[in-house]
Amino acid sequence: MSHHLVEIKDLVFTYPDGTEALKGVSLKITHGECVAIIGGNGAGKSTLLQHLNGYLMPTSGEVRVGDFTLTRETAKDIRRCVGMVFQDPDDQLFMPTVIEDVAFGPLNLGLPARESETRALEALERVGMAHLRNRPPYKLSAGEKRAVAIATALAGLPDVLVMDEPSSNLDPRGRRRLIELLKTFEHTRMIATHDLEMVVEICPRVIVLDHGKVVVAGATPEILGDESLMLTHGLEKPHSLKHHHPH
Amino acid sequence: MELKQYMEMGQMDELGRKDSPVHRLDARAQLVTTFAFILVVMSYSRYEVAALMPLLIYPVILMIMGGVPPGFLLRKIVIATPFALFVGVFNPFLDHQVVGRMGAYPLTGGWLSFVSIMLRFVLTVSAAVILVACTGIHRLCAGGERMGMPRVFVVQMMFLYRYFFVIGDEGLRVVRGVEMRSAGARPLGLRMYGILIGQLLLRAMDRAQRIYRAMVARGFEGEVRVLHQARWGWHETVFVVGWVAFFMGARLWNVSLLLGHRITGGVG
Numbered sequence: 001m002s003h004h005l006v007e008i009k010d011l012v013f014t015y016p017d018g019t020e021a022l023k024g025v026s027l028k029i030t031h032g033e034c035v036a037i038i039g040g041n042g043a044g045k046s047t048l049l050q051h052l053n054g055y056l057m058p059t060s061g062e063v064r065v066g067d068f069t070l071t072r073e074t075a076k077d078i079r080r081c082v083g084m085v086f087q088d089p090d091d092q093l094f095m096p097t098v099i100e101d102v103a104f105g106p107l108n109l110g111l112p113a114r115e116s117e118t119r120a121l122e123a124l125e126r127v128g129m130a131h132l133r134n135r136p137p138y139k140l141s142a143g144e145k146r147a148v149a150i151a152t153a154l155a156g157l158p159d160v161l162v163m164d165e166p167s168s169n170l171d172p173r174g175r176r177r178l179i180e181l182l183k184t185f186e187h188t189r190m191i192a193t194h195d196l197e198m199v200v201e202i203c204p205r206v207i208v209l210d211h212g213k214v215v216v217a218g219a220t221p222e223i224l225g226d227e228s229l230m231l232t233h234g235l236e237k238p239h240s241l242k243h244h245h246p247h
Numbered sequence: 248m249e250l251k252q253y254m255e256m257g258q259m260d261e262l263g264r265k266d267s268p269v270h271r272l273d274a275r276a277q278l279v280t281t282f283a284f285i286l287v288v289m290s291y292s293r294y295e296v297a298a299l300m301p302l303l304i305y306p307v308i309l310m311i312m313g314g315v316p317p318g319f320l321l322r323k324i325v326i327a328t329p330f331a332l333f334v335g336v337f338n339p340f341l342d343h344q345v346v347g348r349m350g351a352y353p354l355t356g357g358w359l360s361f362v363s364i365m366l367r368f369v370l371t372v373s374a375a376v377i378l379v380a381c382t383g384i385h386r387l388c389a390g391g392e393r394m395g396m397p398r399v400f401v402v403q404m405m406f407l408y409r410y411f412f413v414i415g416d417e418g419l420r421v422v423r424g425v426e427m428r429s430a431g432a433r434p435l436g437l438r439m440y441g442i443l444i445g446q447l448l449l450r451a452m453d454r455a456q457r458i459y460r461a462m463v464a465r466g467f468e469g470e471v472r473v474l475h476q477a478r479w480g481w482h483e484t485v486f487v488v489g490w491v492a493f494f495m496g497a498r499l500w501n502v503s504l505l506l507g508h509r510i511t512g513g514v515g
Contacts, residue, residue: 050460053463053464055460055463055464076466079463079464079465079466080466082464084461084464086457086460086461086464088457090416091454091457091458091460091461092461094409094458094461094462095385096260096263096264096383096384096385097264099474100385100473100474103474104462104465104467104472105465105466107472107473107474108465108466108467108468108470108472109466113473113474116474117474120474134264136260136261136264138412152465156465156466
């Protein structure tokens with residue numbers, strides 16, 4: 001199923017002020033894979049993610065999602081394939097009630113109201129937040145907001161889920177729930193995060209970015225377990241990989 | 248803006264989500280009726296007080312049916328009062344013509360027109376507040392769009408409302424940051440205020456950009472689509488025709504005067 005594929009070739013992106021954020025990034029993510037994009041602040045993670053829904057256009061290089069190569073014309077089709085979960089759920093939730101917020105995507109896809117509502121409810125049930133459907137989003141807790149934000153992405157029935165720092169600002173219980181939830185998804189998933197313990201739990205593969213380039217990509221335990229590699233790129237070997245023997 | 252006022256804006260949103268006979272009406276019916284009400288109120292002559300009284304029935308009934316707390320409505324009216332006060336406050340000093348008597352005291356045209364202005368102000372503001380409280384800004388915008396309001400305008404209004412909270416949030420954060428580091432210090436200079444406002448603008452623009460990005464990511468293309476598109480049924484027709492007939496009746500016949508005549512047997 002080629003439409004769940006994400007392929008990026010020699011992606012270069014320079015901001016209008018001349019900052020070179022991406023200097024030739026290439027990567028490939030296959031159907032159903034869950035891949036973490038890690039790297040220090042300013043490594044280019046967010047810039048990379050913003051290409052995946054056509055918000056930014058490559059300065060040069062190629063971004064392919066499913067059957068579409070990203071151009072201004074295909075941006076709309078690509079947005080249909082990709083569900084984005086933004087770093088701050090407050091940016092993502094803007095309708096007066098949770099259910100309307102989740103239905104916003106399906107309605108914009110042109111679905112009739114009733115079907116949009118059904119889809120929204122299904123998405124809310126999927127993240128365990130159906131009971132909050134008539135609440136105003138700004139009154140929810142951070143964990144609930146995050147779950148609803150994920151539901152807004154799911155409601156568009158995306159093939160690929162892209163998440164920017166999904167576990168940030170969550171308390172330990174909220175974070176645990178999120179991890180358990182993400183484990184149950186079968187979408188192709190790309191997760192940009194600093195939460196390396198979460199990466200160990202849910203992402204079998206990891207891509208390390210630094211200074212706008214892919215430094216290394218491969219199996220999570222090997223890469224995250226390489227202490228000197230981690231330190232060189234502003235990261236840290238996760239605690240869970242430090243002790244292989246019981247205390 | 249103070250935190251309390253800010254929270255009250257949120258309360259307006261919450262009221263808009265309630266369920267009541269008024270809320271269930273198509274937003275267009277409420278828009279038309281409110282508009283007609285305001286037109287009628289504005290059409291009275293400047294010395295009119297008694298004839299305006301029956302029109303109070305409209306906001307009172309809608310407030311009760313729509314479950315709008317009287318205290319909430321009152322606070323909203325009080326906030327806007329200074330504007331009306333400024334418009335009318337000089338009338339008593341300028342217009343000394345005696346137009347009637349209250350007991351032993353002469354009643355001047357200035358006082359009468361002042362009271363009339365205040366009364367009209369209370370009527371129109373309460374009608375507008377109730378309109379928003381019983382529909383919520385999203386339904387109101389969707390209603391406006393279906394009535395032929397230009398889409399650009401509708402979207403502008405929605406964003407204005409949404410970004411009001413955004414800027415409010417950022418503003419609260421900036422103020423908190425300043426307060427925490429300036430306890431007991433002398434008041435901030437003009438230069439500092441300039442920097443703060445610039446900061447606020449930049450932050451709000453950043454956030455607006457992020458919200459827009461999130462909307463585009465979910466396929467927003469400029470059209471407001473709502474989940475529960477209200478339909479025009481006989482409820483709406485009865486609501487609009489009934490109220491407009493009442494407004495016209497109250498405008499054509501001075502109901503207060505007629506009632507007064509009936510009660511006092513035509514004396515006076």
